[in-house]
Amino acid sequence: MIFESASDVVLDDIFLRLPDFVPDIDVLLKLEGLNPAGSVKLKTAVALVESAEAHGTLRPGGRLIESSSGNLGVALSVVCAARGYRLTVVTDPNAARQAIRVMESLGTHVVEVTHRDTHGGYLRTRLDHIRQCLVREPELVWLNQYANRANVAAHRERTAKSLHRELGDIDALFVGAGTTGTLMGCVEYFAEHSPRTRVIAVDAAGSVTFGGAAAPRFIPGLGTSRRPEIFVDGGTFEKVLVEESDTIGMCRTVAARYGLLIGGSTGTVLAAVRRLAPALPPGCRVAAISPDLGDKYTDTVYSDTWVAERYTRTPDLADLGHATAR
Numbered sequence: 001m002i003f004e005s006a007s008d009v010v011l012d013d014i015f016l017r018l019p020d021f022v023p024d025i026d027v028l029l030k031l032e033g034l035n036p037a038g039s040v041k042l043k044t045a046v047a048l049v050e051s052a053e054a055h056g057t058l059r060p061g062g063r064l065i066e067s068s069s070g071n072l073g074v075a076l077s078v079v080c081a082a083r084g085y086r087l088t089v090v091t092d093p094n095a096a097r098q099a100i101r102v103m104e105s106l107g108t109h110v111v112e113v114t115h116r117d118t119h120g121g122y123l124r125t126r127l128d129h130i131r132q133c134l135v136r137e138p139e140l141v142w143l144n145q146y147a148n149r150a151n152v153a154a155h156r157e158r159t160a161k162s163l164h165r166e167l168g169d170i171d172a173l174f175v176g177a178g179t180t181g182t183l184m185g186c187v188e189y190f191a192e193h194s195p196r197t198r199v200i201a202v203d204a205a206g207s208v209t210f211g212g213a214a215a216p217r218f219i220p221g222l223g224t225s226r227r228p229e230i231f232v233d234g235g236t237f238e239k240v241l242v243e244e245s246d247t248i249g250m251c252r253t254v255a256a257r258y259g260l261l262i263g264g265s266t267g268t269v270l271a272a273v274r275r276l277a278p279a280l281p282p283g284c285r286v287a288a289i290s291p292d293l294g295d296k297y298t299d300t301v302y303s304d305t306w307v308a309e310r311y312t313r314t315p316d317l318a319d320l321g322h323a324t325a326r
Ligand SMILES: Cc1ncc(COP(=O)(O)O)c(C=O)c1O
Pocket: 039, 041, 070, 071, 072, 176, 177, 178, 179, 180, 181, 182, 183, 220, 221, 222, 263, 265, 266, 291, 292
């Protein structure tokens, strides 16, 4: 198979079965980390850039700015390098160090804000920084993934569509919520094409997206300290919050049991599957979206020192048969 651009290399039909993950339930993990940007955000990045091009706000040689805790920044770096745009990514101390180095290696200018906002996170600080830059340099184009409908459309037309094409009318779909682009795209697609599929939205405890109280969080990917504009809760999906220590326990369990080093948000989504799927009828088929893999989390989620410094609770390891996780 020959692709014409790095950002075209999106493998949307790769699933991993997780035997014994929940007794009598067929659990399939949609692997989104197997592309040149290493995450689901490659599809978001392509859609955001193509939407700006189509609207004429982004012209050849243009300059872009975006807020990202890592993966969108890497994905936009891939797209911008291939299309000749200059990119500034505004990030924060929770971003994986390796992601920042990757962005810089692809030619992106990375700015890190360090002040927590009034909700204890960094999102508002990042957005304030972008607004200041736009006032100083009005020619900058801000893609604004939290408010841009192209983000939702990308996942409705690609992620959700390919899930449905490959797996059919599944019984339940578990999707993590960051900007909620993936979630909203799946909610819209499945409501239209497979209304019997229960969509379960998963977020980190301490995120405000579902209306809960803000609290400090340390794992990038899911969660917000400010509700995304594209998030619409029409009552058609369920919502689950997962503690970060449960996320860590799940990541380590899956690595040891299945040989798959998953990223933090995948651990969060799978912790929700373990919590809810036992209530589903035996023989059900369930899918969960894995936004990225775990290689960039070896110094955080998979580091005992990092975990001990941040959490009072020791992560519990799920019993999944022959797991030998630490
Ligand atoms: C690792 C990871 N998981 C989950 C998400 C959430 O995806 P979305 O922004 O579509 O809600 C992101 C988004 O950046 C991510 O990087």
